[in-house]
Every structure is written in structure tokens, then in C-alpha cells.
Amino acid sequence: MDIAATFLELGAVLFTLGLLGHCATIVGISPIPFYLLGGLAFGHGGLFPLGASEEFIEVGAEIGVVLLLLTLGLEYTAQELIDGLRRQAPTGALDLTLNALPGVAAAFLLGWGPLAAVVLGGVTAISSSGIIAKVLTDLGRVGNRETPVVLSVLVLEDLAMAVYLPILTALLAHQTLAQGSVTLLVALAALVCVLVLALRYGRQVSRLVHNPNADPNSEILLLRLMGLALLVAGAAQQVRVSAAVGAFLVGIAVSGPVAEGAREVLTPLRDLFAAVFFVFFGLQTEPSEIPPVFLPALLLALAGVATKVFTGWWAARKAGIGTMGRYRAGAALVARGEFSIVIAGLAVVADVEPKLGAFAACYVLIMAIVGPLAARVVEPIVRKITRRSRRKTVTSLSA
Amino acid sequence: MDVEETTLPGIGLRHDFRTRSGRRVGVVSHHGGRRELVIYDTDDMDTCSESIPLTAEESDALAELLGAPHIVERLNNLGKAFAGIVGEQIKITPGSPYDGQPLGETHARTRTGASIVAVVRDQQVIASPRPDFGFVAGDVVVVVGTPENTAAVAELFRVG
Known part of the structure; x- marks a missing residue:
């Protein structure tokens, strides 16, 4: 490996991403679409194709996926996952079917076959909890009464990921039905075990990565947790369950104050490697493939906005939230991002369909921009519509 | 007085109640110990018109002013x-x-x-x-x- 060339390229990539992220903050949107565009520019057929650092970026991207899923697992405690499943199961079922549908339909309309349909269904179904959490905080809506509804939908999507990813991995590896069901059973059994472990022995499990009395500094926590996550991810990959699911389970198992501390020490690391992951995904996509798939992706995005808004609206109505809150909940859920790319990334590596990568990239580009925007403009739009309809009632009454 | 407690998965807890004067106020307690004081809108009771982030020290001070005895x-x-x-x-x-x-x-x-x-x-x-x-x-x-x-x-x- 040519160290000088690798450093120069990697430095240029990261610095450019930093500048792009800066632009995103100024405009007030998520940096994810910018990172994807950055990846496109550095990829084959892009403006500045990379050479020496590709190998590092590939491994870095895999670590990025592990970190994304690990921090996702840390986000919610086992108790929160179980409670969500118990109370909001119908909402979760509606969310997943309604939002997977456009992706599945798109795959068949494009003539891509059932495997691509499973992939695209996942890409369109899963919201970006990262973008949504940021938007809710930025807009000061954390205390809003519809926010628990939004969060519980995200919790259930989380759980669904733990079931969906092993299925997808099994399908992508072209396993036979028997092999596939074994993989799935292993994954499900692991999920149940981890949930039970975390509920009953959460404190002991957390001791595995951190002993608050013995090591006061966070670097030991970082090393132990990262080591454990990679070990489990590696083992999961070995038995073909998917490294991402392994990391996610580690995240769930660690709970309490340790999880809080872990999230703090992992966040900068995750941001770095997640950015590398987005670049890697962009690298694998030829920019020239984007224009032909842009229109279908835009149509799919429109469908995706409609289905998510309806999901949020329905869930909020069920929770007794007023009209404006229902639309706010719907609009908040629109953003898709990191996890859609994780799913699409698995399919790209397995070479499911040549244009799938570009299509998914395009879709996420649109949705990561539209999502936060939708959350911002929903209130004025709904107010305008209700005022107009009220005026109509008034005129019809006076007539 | 009826204080409502709601879990916010991934964030923490929210407590809120309606005052006798008809306003709704609440506190969001983040997992890390940060607090947020929220005051709900009078027209749209689901949204908070004000949300004031408080550090641990500030919320202690506020609690003291409001009657910590x-x-x-x-x-x-x-x-x-x-x-x-x-x-x-x-x-x-x-x-x-x-x-x-x-x-x-x-x-x-x-x-x-x-x-x-x-x-x-x-x-x-x-x-x-x-x-x-x-x-x-x-x-x-x-x-x-x-x-x-x-x-x-x-x-x-x-x-x-």
C-alpha cells in the first residue's frame, strides 16, 4: 500500500466531506445527500476517481455499517423495544406494509424480479432515525404530544430491521430455503436471547464492556465495546446472519448509564465511518447511471412521502392527537437515509441488479432532502388548507 | 392535579400537566440528565410553543426557586x-x-x-x-x- 497516496486521497475525501457537511448545515438540511454526492464525485466515472485508498474505504465502510447499527441498538433499551411491540404492533404492521409496498411495486414495474423487490421494499420502508431525531430537536418538537407516536414507529422499524436483515442476507447469498430458514432461525433466536438477557441481566451484560467503579475513563469503554461489537459482528457474518445484525444485538444488550456513555464515545467515531460508508456507496455508483433513473426515483419518492405521511397521520389519530399534530407526525417520518443505504449497499455488493444502486442512491438523495423540509413546511401548508376549507364552509353557510 | 408520564424511546421521559389557568406545562428529562422545560401552545395543545433547554445546574436552580423544600x-x-x-x-x-x-x-x-x-x-x-x-x-x-x-x-x- 502506498501510504503517501492513501493519506492524500483520504485526507482530500474527508476534508471535502467536511466542507460539504458545512454547506449542508448552512442550508439547514441533512449532510447525508451531500456525502452521497461526494462519493459519486470520487467514484469511477466521477470527477476525481480514487485509486490508492479504495481498499481502506471499503473496510471503513463495513465498520461504518457496524457502528451505525451498534448506535441504533444503543438508542433504545430492550424494555422500550418490548413495550413498543406490545402497544404499537398494529401501527408497526401498517407502517411496514404500507411503506414497503411502493418499493416492491417499483421493482416489478421496472422489471427487476422478486429479489430486487425485497431490497427496494426495505429501502422505502425504513425511516432514518438519525435525521428524524435531529429534525425533532432542531424544531423544538421533542416535547410535542405527537412525538412519542413518531418515536414508537421508529422503535418498531428498529425491531423489524433485526428480522429483515438476516432474511435479506440469506436471500442475497442465494441460499436454499432450508439453509435460509436455519439462518433466519439463528437470527431470531439470537434476537430473543439478547432481549431476555438485556431485560433480566442488563447490568451484568453492561459490566462486560464497562465497570464504572474500576475504570473511570471512557477509552476503556470505547475499546471494549468496539471490540465486542466487532467480535459479534464477525461471528454473525461467519454464520451468515449479517454483521450488521450482530452489532445491533450488542447495542440492545448494553443498557443503562453504560449505554449513555457508550453513545457519547461512539458518536464521533460513527460519524467518521458512516461518512466513509456513504462515500463508499457513492463510489460504487456511476454518476452517468443517475439521470435515467431520476424520474422513476422521483415518482417513488412521491409515493414514499404519501405513505409515510399517512402512517404518521393514522398513528397520531389513534393516539388522540389533533389535526395539526397528525400531519406533523406524518411529515416527521418522511426522511429516509442511512438505513436505506445500508440495505441497498448489501444488494449492490451482491450485484442484484445493475441499476439498483443508482436508483436507491437517487431515492435516498431526494428523501433525505425532502424529509427535513417536509417537517418544516407541514404546519404552514396544513394551516393554509384548513383556513381555505373553513372559509368555504363560512361562505356556504352565509349563502 | 394529574401529572402525565410518557416515555420517549431513545430520548428519556416527559412529564406534563394542565395548570388550573388552562395552560399545559411539562418537563422532558433526557437520558443524559439534561432537562427541557416545555410550555404548550394555547391553540394547538399538542405542540410546545416554548421549549427551554436547561443544564443540570439550571434545572436544580429552577427547582429550588419553585419550592424544593x-x-x-x-x-x-x-x-x-x-x-x-x-x-x-x-x-x-x-x-x-x-x-x-x-x-x-x-x-x-x-x-x-x-x-x-x-x-x-x-x-x-x-x-x-x-x-x-x-x-x-x-x-x-x-x-x-x-x-x-x-x-x-x-x-x-x-x-x-
């Missing part, structure tokens, strides 16, 4: 309310390394995990003493935490 009353029932948490009274003996030292110097919270919630001096309860509160021998310090943590505070006051 109640805390001491509740301390007596604490053992029943939360399993595993105890309230301990620790007397500062003459010769303790913190006799004459301000509370802040003990760094009790960071070093032991237990919190000093009140000090009893001459039969008077000083609730939520500030970091510049100076200890004198004879003070009784009320600490709350797990049994191990409160024991560590006792040790701290004895030998430093």
Missing part, C-alpha cells in the same frame, strides 16, 4: 418509593477533612455517584445546598444514592 418531606418516603435507593444521614465530625470546606470541594457526586440533597444544621434543614455552602463540624449531611454510593460518601467525609 418539598424534597425533604419526600425524602422520608424515599426508601419505599424506589427499591435500591437509600437516603443516608452522615454527621460531619470534628477533624473531618471537609470541616470548614465548601461543598463543591468534596466533588461527592462525581466521586461517589451519590447526591447531597440537604444539610441539617441546628435543627434547620438547608435544602439543595449550593457548591459554595461551607460545612462545619456537627452538620448532618443528607445523601441519596445506592447503599454503596452513600457509604462511599460517609467514607469521604471521614478520611477524604
Whole structure:
């Protein structure tokens, strides 16, 4: 490996991403679409194709996926996952079917076959909890009464990921039905075990990565947790369950104050490697493939906005939230991002369909921009519509 | 008064209630200890028109202004309310390394995990003493935490 060339390229990539992220903050949107565009520019057929650092970026991207899923697992405690499943199961079922549908339909309309349909269904179904959490905080809506509804939908999507990813991995590896069901059973059994472990022995499990009395500094926590996550991810990959699911389970198992501390020490690391992951995904996509798939992706995005808004609206109505809150909940859920790319990334590596990568990239580009925007403009739009309809009632009454 | 408690998965807890004057106020407690004071809109009761982020210190100060003395009353029932948490009274003996030292110097919270919630001096309860509160021998310090943590505070006051 040519160290000088690798450093120069990697430095240029990261610095450019930093500048792009800066632009995103100024405009007030998520940096994810910018990172994807950055990846496109550095990829084959892009403006500045990379050479020496590709190998590092590939491994870095895999670590990025592990970190994304690990921090996702840390986000919610086992108790929160179980409670969500118990109370909001119908909402979760509606969310997943309604939002997977456009992706599945798109795959068949494009003539891509059932495997691509499973992939695209996942890409369109899963919201970006990262973008949504940021938007809710930025807009000061954390205390809003519809926010628990939004969060519980995200919790259930989380759980669904733990079931969906092993299925997808099994399908992508072209396993036979028997092999596939074994993989799935292993994954499900692991999920149940981890949930039970975390509920009953959460404190002991957390001791595995951190002993608050013995090591006061966070670097030991970082090393132990990262080591454990990679070990489990590696083992999961070995038995073909998917490294991402392994990391996610580690995240769930660690709970309490340790999880809080872990999230703090992992966040900068995750941001770095997640950015590398987005670049890697962009690298694998030829920019020239984007224009032909842009229109279908835009149509799919429109469908995706409609289905998510309806999901949020329905869930909020069920929770007794007023009209404006229902639309706010719907609009908040629109953003898709990191996890859609994780799913699409698995399919790209397995070479499911040549244009799938570009299509998914395009879709996420649109949705990561539209999502936060939708959350911002929903209130004025709904107010305008209700005022107009009220005026109509008034005129019809006076007539 | 009906205080509603809602879990916010991944964020923490929200408590809110309706005041007699018809406004809705609440507090969002983030997992990391950060608080947010939220005041709901009068037209759209689901949205908060104001949300004020408070650091741990600021929320302590606000709580004190709003009537922290109640805390001491509740301390007596604490053992029943939360399993595993105890309230301990620790007397500062003459010769303790913190006799004459301000509370802040003990760094009790960071070093032991237990919190000093009140000090009893001459039969008077000083609730939520500030970091510049100076200890004198004879003070009784009320600490709350797990049994191990409160024991560590006792040790701290004895030998430093």
C-alpha cells in the first residue's frame, strides 16, 4: 500500500466531506445527500476517481455499517423495544406494509424480479432515525404530544430491521430455503436471547464492556465495546446472519448509564465511518447511471412521502392527537437515509441488479432532502388548507 | 392535579400537566440528565410553543426557586418509593477533612455517584445546598444514592 497516496486521497475525501457537511448545515438540511454526492464525485466515472485508498474505504465502510447499527441498538433499551411491540404492533404492521409496498411495486414495474423487490421494499420502508431525531430537536418538537407516536414507529422499524436483515442476507447469498430458514432461525433466536438477557441481566451484560467503579475513563469503554461489537459482528457474518445484525444485538444488550456513555464515545467515531460508508456507496455508483433513473426515483419518492405521511397521520389519530399534530407526525417520518443505504449497499455488493444502486442512491438523495423540509413546511401548508376549507364552509353557510 | 408520564424511546421521559389557568406545562428529562422545560401552545395543545433547554445546574436552580423544600418531606418516603435507593444521614465530625470546606470541594457526586440533597444544621434543614455552602463540624449531611454510593460518601467525609 502506498501510504503517501492513501493519506492524500483520504485526507482530500474527508476534508471535502467536511466542507460539504458545512454547506449542508448552512442550508439547514441533512449532510447525508451531500456525502452521497461526494462519493459519486470520487467514484469511477466521477470527477476525481480514487485509486490508492479504495481498499481502506471499503473496510471503513463495513465498520461504518457496524457502528451505525451498534448506535441504533444503543438508542433504545430492550424494555422500550418490548413495550413498543406490545402497544404499537398494529401501527408497526401498517407502517411496514404500507411503506414497503411502493418499493416492491417499483421493482416489478421496472422489471427487476422478486429479489430486487425485497431490497427496494426495505429501502422505502425504513425511516432514518438519525435525521428524524435531529429534525425533532432542531424544531423544538421533542416535547410535542405527537412525538412519542413518531418515536414508537421508529422503535418498531428498529425491531423489524433485526428480522429483515438476516432474511435479506440469506436471500442475497442465494441460499436454499432450508439453509435460509436455519439462518433466519439463528437470527431470531439470537434476537430473543439478547432481549431476555438485556431485560433480566442488563447490568451484568453492561459490566462486560464497562465497570464504572474500576475504570473511570471512557477509552476503556470505547475499546471494549468496539471490540465486542466487532467480535459479534464477525461471528454473525461467519454464520451468515449479517454483521450488521450482530452489532445491533450488542447495542440492545448494553443498557443503562453504560449505554449513555457508550453513545457519547461512539458518536464521533460513527460519524467518521458512516461518512466513509456513504462515500463508499457513492463510489460504487456511476454518476452517468443517475439521470435515467431520476424520474422513476422521483415518482417513488412521491409515493414514499404519501405513505409515510399517512402512517404518521393514522398513528397520531389513534393516539388522540389533533389535526395539526397528525400531519406533523406524518411529515416527521418522511426522511429516509442511512438505513436505506445500508440495505441497498448489501444488494449492490451482491450485484442484484445493475441499476439498483443508482436508483436507491437517487431515492435516498431526494428523501433525505425532502424529509427535513417536509417537517418544516407541514404546519404552514396544513394551516393554509384548513383556513381555505373553513372559509368555504363560512361562505356556504352565509349563502 | 394529574401529572402525565410518557416515555420517549431513545430520548428519556416527559412529564406534563394542565395548570388550573388552562395552560399545559411539562418537563422532558433526557437520558443524559439534561432537562427541557416545555410550555404548550394555547391553540394547538399538542405542540410546545416554548421549549427551554436547561443544564443540570439550571434545572436544580429552577427547582429550588419553585419550592424544593418539598424534597425533604419526600425524602422520608424515599426508601419505599424506589427499591435500591437509600437516603443516608452522615454527621460531619470534628477533624473531618471537609470541616470548614465548601461543598463543591468534596466533588461527592462525581466521586461517589451519590447526591447531597440537604444539610441539617441546628435543627434547620438547608435544602439543595449550593457548591459554595461551607460545612462545619456537627452538620448532618443528607445523601441519596445506592447503599454503596452513600457509604462511599460517609467514607469521604471521614478520611477524604
